[in-house]
Amino acid sequence: MEKALKGIKVLDFTHLLQGPFATQMLGDLGADVVKVERKGSGDSYRQWSFLKYWVGGTESPCFMAFNRNKRSLALDLKSSEAKEIIYKLAAECDFVIENFRPGVMDKLGFGFEDLKKINPKIIYCSSTGYGQDGPYVDRPGQDLMIQSLSGLATLTGRADAAPTPLGTGIADQLGAYNIVYGLLSALYYRERTGKGQKIEINLFQCLITHQLQEFAVTLNSGKLFERPMSGIAHPGQSAPFGIYQTSDGHMCISVNPIPVLAEVLEDEGLNDYNDPDTLYDKRDEVFFRIQASVVKQTTAYWVEKMLERDMWVSEVKNHLEVEQDPQAVHLEAFATYRHPTAGDVKTVNIPVKFSETPGEIVRHPPMVGEHNEEILKELGYDGGSIAEMQGKGVI
Amino acid sequence: MEKALKGIKVLDFTHLLQGPFATQMLGDLGADVVKVERKGSGDSYRQWSFLKYWVGGTESPCFMAFNRNKRSLALDLKSSEAKEIIYKLAAECDFVIENFRPGVMDKLGFGFEDLKKINPKIIYCSSTGYGQDGPYVDRPGQDLMIQSLSGLATLTGRADAAPTPLGTGIADQLGAYNIVYGLLSALYYRERTGKGQKIEINLFQCLITHQLQEFAVTLNSGKLFERPMSGIAHPGQSAPFGIYQTSDGHMCISVNPIPVLAEVLEDEGLNDYNDPDTLYDKRDEVFFRIQASVVKQTTAYWVEKMLERDMWVSEVKNHLEVEQDPQAVHLEAFATYRHPTAGDVKTVNIPVKFSETPGEIVRHPPMVGEHNEEILKELGYDGGSIAEMQGKGVI
Incomplete structure (x- = not known):
């Protein structure tokens, strides 16, 4: 069967959780995602792990979680050859996505204005912690800080404990969904009008939006929620919740x-x-x-x-019990893919079910630069020039 | 400026949080959302509140949070006239969205197979707690239960306390984003091929997907996360987090x-x-x-x-401090709209910034049936037949 996003090309400069989760959602539905990584170490999330556990002894479970259905192109981004490669990719892509701090992409020559000149129909999405400017422009923006600054932490746990953050990321995941929401809406607009555009997402507003109904109370009443002394699960709820x-x-x-x-x-x-x-x-x-x-x-x-x-x-239920949960089994909520070094790897399956265009896991999370040659050949580079770039340390 | 989803018509059967948040996101970007409500009391979320607070003394802050940029059509859904109205709306809409329990829409005559006959290009999204079938098909599916069943609750808080749910909904919000992700992907596919389809979302898989990296660890290592005895904010993290x-x-x-x-x-x-x-x-x-x-x-x-x-x-920060936060002010993270009975109401602004097609709050959350006459006239009903339906209690 065909995929919903077949034919969509994504030039993916993202790293860590939020951006990669967004581009994985696009890849899951058939978009061709080229993940541009730093030559050598690649996405810094490859060095991230929990419980001192590495899949197959070497691979980051965190990186693996958010990078299936992508190809990796590893470059020395500051070389002139890399610039030429990026410009060739930009010329034929639909989406560019990046989650560097403000200004980084402009400095590299890969900002919206740069790439728009090459491809006026481009849809370019930048995501940051707090937006592209303003008083927090230089602040680091990481999930726990966004939970803390957005009011969310004050809603969870008990009155006699410190504000309790959620024990997973949340700003990052919501940021990813907002990227997808923005890009696909802009894609429809472009199909209709031929016009590309720039989209900006910031984690801070994503997590404020998550709390729409709590803010509807506080902004209008002036009343703050108070955490309960017991296990009541929402600070605005009554027993027995x-x-x-x-x-x-x-x-x-x-x-x-x-x-x-x-x-x-x-x-x-x-x-x-x-x-x-x-x-x-x-x-x-x-x-x-x-x-x-x-x-x-x-x-x-x-x-x-x-x-x-x-x-x-x-x-x-805990996570091992969820794996065995009869409804999770019925829904095929988990899947397995084959990885070149880690062997069979279990993961969470695509959650959205399409009658005509089902998503599918067709690629394992790539090794750094695994698809260098394949991608460069598609761009028209021959074996000689690829070898030359290897020799010079460009790829 | 134009809106990204201008021209998209949404036939919206959703209620409570998840579905309405999804259709609000579409409305924020210019889709024409017709919210079909039960005549009289309307969406049951209109009776939901926190801190005993009602905006302007009468309106639910919870309902208000998720229903801007929509029009309300209130009907006796079991009448034959209502059926005719729904079929006329279905004939010209792009998306149908519903979050009843499995089977309800089929019984009403508004299932995918029914509406597809009227409009073969329709994109129809059903969202439930646990999917359309399987061992949990008859279980009630509400946010706290999904947090409990998906493993999420076991990740938050301290080892010596019970598993701690997040003090806001989360399955619902993620469900909303997955609806939007599914619909907009299917929309692109339809633009390209002319084909509609059915999409299914369930909250259970949405919240499992949220925990992709935690499952990447547990599914492959067999190790469960253990909550800390202190305020370490993720059960897999080290100090000082x-x-x-x-x-x-x-x-x-x-x-x-x-x-x-x-x-x-x-x-x-x-x-x-x-x-x-x-x-x-x-x-x-x-x-x-x-x-x-x-x-x-x-x-x-x-x-x-x-x-x-x-x-x-x-x-x-708490929610009153967030309202005054200099970056939130800079980003215009909050906005005000005028409501017919509640006066000026504050809300959270649209989080995604578009250079060419900015979203906008153009409609207050509707009163039950506020747009009955307007919508019925657009469908070709004249004053006489509208009055007749009023007399018979259809609207």
Whole structure:
């Protein structure tokens, strides 16, 4: 079957998480992504790992996660030959994407104005921590800082603990989705009008936008959210909304009618709290009362009993349990690809299902410069000139 | 200036957070979004609020957050007249989006197969908690349950506390972005080939995809992440990565070289921990040692001193502070629109900046059925037949 983004060419200058995740989404749907890397070490995310673990002993799980379905071209970006190669790629590409600090691409001669001269229909996306200018232009912009500056950290965890960031990136992932949203919208506009353009994304506004409804409250009421003293899972929510300990693990009890919960827990007294004001004002007291019942039985016992009543509840699973989760298995949420040095590597499958243009994992995350020769030949370089560039250290 | 998605017509059956956020993103860039609501009460998110706060005394901040740039058509969806109206809208729309439980749209006669007969080029997106079939098909799918089932909750907070969910939705927001990603990719394909299609999204896979790099570690190594006993902000990270208490608030110290941190904190002993293994294995000890220094001075003192050294640090801000943040002000991250009953309402501005096709907030979130007459007239209904439908309770 055909792919949705077949024929789209992406000139990809991104590194770390956000940009590569965006270009991987494009590659997953069939775009031809040429990842331009620094000759030698490549994307610095290749040196990043968790739990001292390297896939196949050498490869970064972090890099691997966000770089399938791409080809790697490794260059000495400051050489004049590299400039010529980039300009040739720019002449025939649809998207350019970069997430350097402001000004870096201009200095290299690869800014929007430079590449637009070569290809007026280009759609060029720059993503930064805080935008291309303004008081934070020189500040480093990394996910944890964006969680801290955008208000997000103040919403999570308990009142007696420090603000708690999410234990994964989030600004980066949202930045990636905003890149895709911007590029594909601009692509439709270009199909209709023939006009390219420049798009700017910044992580700060992406994470502010994530909190649209929390800001809708605070900006208009002047009221700040206060974290609960218990495990209530949103600082604006009433009981029972939270994660509870069972006799053998944890489960979540989301928004649910108190009378049904009281009946299932066999705690009639819970009904005394059953009005909206009390469920908010005494949410911690209600939480601990529910907790005292829930801890007496297993997760499976409660989840089955409560799902029978169509209650909003579920198990809390860890990542190994998710791999075995019957619905995850049914959905084929995980996939395996073959890597030249690491062997069979497991990954998360493409989440969006298309009836006519299904996405597919067709390329492993590339080694640094793995596709140098292939890409240069497509651009018209012959074996002699490629060897010459190798000799000079350009590639 | 023109808008990127000008001319795109969206038939929007969504409710609550995820679907409406997706269609708002389309509306922000100029798509004509017709929000189909239940006659009378409308989208059930209109009854949702936080902190007992209603904008202008009556309007839901949650609904308001995700429904600007749309028109509302309120119908008795089970009437034959409503069916005719929907079919007329389907005949000329580009996208249909719905987030009911599996099967609901088919029963109403508005499933993909029904609408495809009327408009073969339609791009139809269904989003659910867990997909259209499989063992969880009858389970309720709400954000907190998806955080619990996908492994995410196990990554956040401290080892001695229960798994901690993020204090905002996240599966919903990611679901919205995946809807947009799917629809706009399919739109490009349709521009090229003339073919419509069906797209399916589920929140479960969206949130699994968010954790691509954490799954890259666990799926391949078999190792689970363990939450720290201190405020280290990612369960796979080493010290100093976390949020620290200062003498007057909190700040974050992200990935930073220990020798520089030791110098700024005037704690030479920190250098004893300066190797990758120790910084992971003794991360809690290092965290508390840094904490002991950081608490002695104000946030402003440390942030200034550390930014001078180009360290990755920032303040931790609450939502009122974000509103006043100099970079947020510079970026115009917030905007105001006029609402017919609530007056001037503040909201989060469109985060993506387009050089040729800037997005714009041109419509307030609609009242239930606010655009009934306008939309029906566009479809060719005259005043008489509209009055008749009003009389019969169809609209």
